[in-house]
Amino acid sequence: MGRSLNEFIAALPPEEQSAIDARHQELKQEVEGLRELRQIAGKAQEDVANALNIKQPSVSKIEKQADMYLSTLRSYVEAVGGKLELTVTLPARPTLRLHNLGDVGVERGARPRAVARRRKPAAAR
Known part of the structure; x- marks a missing residue:
């Protein structure tokens, strides 16, 4: 054996x-993605939806997105109890932290906004 x-x-x-x-x-x-992050935090999609003031299917949609606004990512991370920190690594330079990126138009303590939806082309309306 x-x-x-x-x-x-x-x-x-x-x-x-x-x-x-x-x-x-x-x-x-x-962490592979937002779903895994949420699971590590011990949160259900419904918990995140309530924190973001959106419906559960919207949380599922966020978790499947490959590209999103930083403000959406920041709101999601905060909804699972985390804090988003952005770092930049340049060749032959120390790691740099970016502050206030993704905070544009978001006041501290304000409710996170819902997921941005793409508009349908005028012909499809």
């Missing part, structure tokens, strides 16, 4: 075990 992954790792030299553990910790900090 084969060995389990834990048994295999336990047989490695300590420095390799440390490297594997460090990489595992890095991967645990990465």
